[in-house]
Amino acid sequence: MIYTTCSDLPLIRFIRCVCDNDLRQLVIEGEVSPEELIDGWQSIYQEYIELSGAAGNDYQLKLTAEISQLFIKYTTITEAVELSRKYRYDDIIKMLKSEGYNFQFNHNDPESYHKDLDRVLSRAKSLLVQKEQKEGQLAKMQEGQKGEKITRAYFDNRLNALSIHYKHHINEHEITVSRYVGLLNQYYKDCEKLDQHVGRKNR
Numbered sequence: 001m002i003y004t005t006c007s008d009l010p011l012i013r014f015i016r017c018v019c020d021n022d023l024r025q026l027v028i029e030g031e032v033s034p035e036e037l038i039d040g041w042q043s044i045y046q047e048y049i050e051l052s053g054a055a056g057n058d059y060q061l062k063l064t065a066e067i068s069q070l071f072i073k074y075t076t077i078t079e080a081v082e083l084s085r086k087y088r089y090d091d092i093i094k095m096l097k098s099e100g101y102n103f104q105f106n107h108n109d110p111e112s113y114h115k116d117l118d119r120v121l122s123r124a125k126s127l128l129v130q131k132e133q134k135e136g137q138l139a140k141m142q143e144g145q146k147g148e149k150i151t152r153a154y155f156d157n158r159l160n161a162l163s164i165h166y167k168h169h170i171n172e173h174e175i176t177v178s179r180y181v182g183l184l185n186q187y188y189k190d191c192e193k194l195d196q197h198v199g200r201k202n203r
Contacts, residue, residue, distance in 0.1 A: 002026040002040045006047045006177035014048070014177045015155050017041060044177070051181040063138045070131040073099075077124045081117045088113075096120060137191070162187055 003009040003026045013025035023037040026044070077099065080092045088107040096105070101123065103116035140157060155172070162170045162180075165187050170180070 001028040001030050002032055002036060003028060004040055004043060006044060006051060006181065007179075009044060009177045011155075011172040011175050011177050011180045014044070015152065015172060018150055019152050019155075048177060048181065051178060052184065063134050063141070067131055067134050067138065070127050070134070074124055074127040074131070077101075077127075078121060081120050081124075084117055085114065158184060165190065 003013070006014075009026070016022045016025045023041050026032075026037055026040050077096070080096060083089070084092055084096075084105075088105075093105045097103075101120045103119060104112065105116050106112050159170050159172060162183050166183065170183065172180075175183075
């Protein structure tokens with residue numbers, strides 16, 4: 001007898017199958033042929049991909065789009081500032097204010113005017129920080145998706161993130177694969193909601 005579904009298979013056994021190629025971890029009791037193990041593993045891994053694919057992939061696409069948007073936004077603001085150092089365009093000042101840079105921009109006071117532009121550049125650096133954070137998130141999510149061997153560190157990173165997020169230890173010996181994937185999918189959704197909240201707050 002072997003495990004045949006993600007809802008029954010303990011995560012630790014799944015990790016050993018993935019990281020050590022030890023398909024004997026699927027055995028519950030009795031003698032099992034290699035063919036049965038291979039068929040059982042293919043079924044379980046396909047189920048794992050189907051369970052984990054949607055939310056993670058959606059969030060990766062969202063992160064990719066946000067990284068591009070942050071870079072474009074930062075570039076637009078810095079170019080607007082450099083142009084405003086030479087000329088004062090009301091439309092550019094209006095755009096900067098719409099992005100949350102509510103300074104005086106008093107062109108009649110050159111010293112104050114240029115200090116305000118410097119403040120815009122200083123504050124705009126937070127966009128690069130956000131971009132780097134999202135790039136880090138994306139890199140972690142893409143581990144193991146380019147053909148390299150998935151290691152225990154791959155699972156450890158996610159288990160640590162889940163434990164911190166849910167404020168209790170997620171034990172790979174006590175949780176099933178489907179439960180783990182469910183928590184991970186909800187974690188991605190919660191991260192997306194947090195990103196939306198932070199995005200509105202930083203406007």
